[in-house]
Amino acid sequence: MSACVVIPGFNVARTIGSLVLQLKASGFEVVVVDDGSTDRTGEIACAAGAHVVRHPENIGKGRALRDGFAAALAMEGGPLVTMDGDGQHLPADLPRLLAALEQDGVGVVVGNRMQNLRNMPWVRRATNWMMSRGVSRLCGQWVPDSQCGFRAIRREVLTRIALTTDRYEIESELLVKAARAGFHLVSVPVTTVYRNERSRIHPIADTLRFFRFIGTLSLVLLLVAGAVAALPARAEPPDFVEARVADASDRRYEETAIWLMDRAQRSIVVSMYVVTATGDARHPVDRLVRDLEEAARRGVSVIxxxxxxxxxxxxxxxxxxxxxxxxxxxGARVVPLAPVHRLHDKLLIVDERFVLEGSTNWSVEALKNNWESNTLSDSPALAAIKLGRLRDREQHDQLTAEPGAGQVLVPTAWLAVGSVLQRLAAAGDERAFDALLLLLRECAIHGEPSFFISLELFGEDLGLPASWRGAKARRQLIKVLRKLQTRYEILTPDFTHSRDARITVEIPPGPSLAIPAAWTGSPALIAQSSAMTYLRLLEQHWAAAEVVLADLSLRELARRTGLKLDRLRAARRVLHPPAP
Known part of the structure; x- marks a missing residue:
């Protein structure tokens, strides 16, 4: 079903007719709310084919949108779109907004004007920046241009939330309430045409209304959000699995562990924070280690x-x-995971079925003196989850150590002129360019675009100076990740934990280029410039179209890539050295 475009308008007779005609010609339903205009706004909109809702006097944009939503929801159709009636928003951008709305879980797509600030009045720029930061923190999601009125909205959003504000604060109200209802908010770049008309936004009055609206939600929440980078994501219920459980606390732990290992038939996996074996056969930890040896000698797989x-x-x-x-x-296998992972497990898994886990280390203090809480679970499903976690971490270390294994997928949309990889290469932003490719490698390792990274380990992969230890390295990485979020809108980082970050890479729809993982390994990235890596990616991409990079002149290459001649010359000389 086609979308319905809702346009609040006040004295926009000069532009509303052509806008409605363009939208109707493209197959959209159009609802125009004439908010007490003193010109012929409503008459012209009706003549152009719009359904018109009239206010006897000017009430405000919020009330106009609420009445427009009510009229649109009464019609059958697809999603709703809001846009201004003064010609600032271009119908040509509508397909991009609606395409983004088709992603699972997305409730609202917001236009983003902040990528081209050249023509935006400075008052709007400052107001948008301040309000967007506050709204983003309340939403728990980054919205770079929260005050843009060009949006695509699922019908379900408007049927599940109640809008109450009457003026411009409705832009913020809709986003915050949609986010709190569990919908994902995304942003896409849009073109905005600024003419010489005086803006009807009053920076002081509307900012005060914004803060009054925030106060009705939670002033305390806003103040707390000012001290942190972002709110944590909405809590999801845990995935429960079937299990029989028994207590194995305190002195019962040792006898339970021995009972399990003595009866193991196929496999034993131990992931342990502390192991203090001494070589004394009478030592309690040595007895546990000896049980592992005996199991391995009788053919049980021990890791x-x-x-x-x-x-x-x-x-x-x-x-x-x-x-x-x-x-x-x-015959046992001991796997030393990278120390940066700070392995803190006290875990024993037997026969992919029994899971003994709690607070007990393999030390004499824990086994004989301390009060330690432990649980034995008989659950193949739980064992599979725990084992999968350990295997994923081991695989991660192997791929990090051997980056040549496997392939990495690079969205071809990121290779076009004006896209993120081209812009980073053109700017010579080596660190951000390399970080993005390393994150794509993480997507390949984890098999999904959302994952945790260790900031310390990621800093090592990115080649940060060895002298930048601890907090300094983490601060530099956070700056890089924030840049990729705010300036390029291709990922969402969550820095809830000081040493780790959860990263969600916003992979665009469409085809991807499969490249060897070695190209995204830290040695390869550190050794070459972003311009050279970008050319290497393009050479692989163009091969399908039988375009040979080496045959292109420098000027043609500059036209196709948007890179400066001096960077292209140096990069191509390394990629394709001239014949001696």
């Missing part, structure tokens, strides 16, 4: 994931530790 962070060992040093050597000699 141990020890913590490297607290021990201070390198992987090679760990493999020389006596209890690790004994396990290896028995």
């Amino acid at each position: 141990v994931y020890p913590n490297l962070k607290i021990s201070g060992y390198t992987p090679d040093q760990l493999m020389a530790v006596p209890w690790v050597r004994r396990l290896g000699a028995a």
Whole structure:
């Protein structure tokens, strides 16, 4: 079904007729709300084919939109679109908004004018910046231009929320209430035409109304949001699995662990924060390690994931530790995960069925002295989840160490002139360019566009100076990720945790270019410029169209890529060295 465009208008007789005709010619239903105009706005809109709602006097944009929504919802049709009647918003941008609305979970698509600020009056620019920050924090989602009235909205959004404001604060009210109802908000770039008409937005009065509206939602929430980068995402219910459970706390832990390992038939997996084996057969931890040795010798698969962070060992040093050597000699596999992961598990999984987990380390204090809470679960489903988590982390380390394995998908939309990779390469923003490709590699590793990264490990991959340890490296990375979010709108970072971040990469719809993972490995990225990497990607992309990069002149290459001649010359010389 076609969309219905709702246009609030006050004294827009000069532009409303042609706008309605364009929209009707494109197959859209149109509702115009004449908000007490003193010219022929309503008459002209009706003559052009719009359904017109008339206000006897000027009430405000919020009330006009609410009445327009009511009229549109009474009609059968698809989503609703709002746009201004003064010609600022172009119907040519409508397909882009509606395409973005088709993504799962998206409730509102907001036009973004902030990518081209050249013609925006400075008062609007300042007001939009301030309000967008406040609205984004209340929504828990980044909305770069919260005051843009050019939007596409699912019908379900308007049937589930109640709008109450009468003036321009309705722009904020709709976004906040939609986000709190569980809908995702996305933004797409739009063109805005500024003429010489005086804006009807009053910066002081409408800003005060904005804060009054915020206060009705929660003034306290706004003040708290000012001190943090973003609100946490809405909590989702956990995915429960079937299980039989038993308590294994305190002194019962050791006997439960031995009982499980003695009866293991297929596999034992241990992921442990502390293992303090001494070599003394009477030591309680050595008894547990000896049970692992015995299981391995009778053909049970035994894998141990020890913590490297607290021990201070390198992987090679760990493999020389006596209890690790004994396990290896028995046929067990000891997997030293990268120390940056800060492995904190106290986990034993037997036969992909039994899960013993809690607070007990493999130390004499934990086994004999401390009060420790532990639970034994008989649940193949839970065991599969826990094992999958460990395998994913091991695979991540392997792909990081061997970046040549596998492929990475790069959206071809990001290769076009004006897109994110081209803009980063043209600007010579090496760190942001490399970070984006590393994030695409993470998408390939995790199999989805949303994942956690360790800021420390990511900083190492990005080649940050070794002297930038800890907080300094994290601050630099946060700046880079924020830039990719706010300026390029291609990801959403959540910095709820100080050392980790949850990243959601906004992969655009459409085809992708499959490239070797080695191209996105940190050694390759650090060794070459963003311009060269960009050319390398384009060369692979153009090969399908039988365009040979080496055959193009520098000027033709500049025209196709938007890069400056000096950067192209240097990059192509490395990519295709001239014949001696």
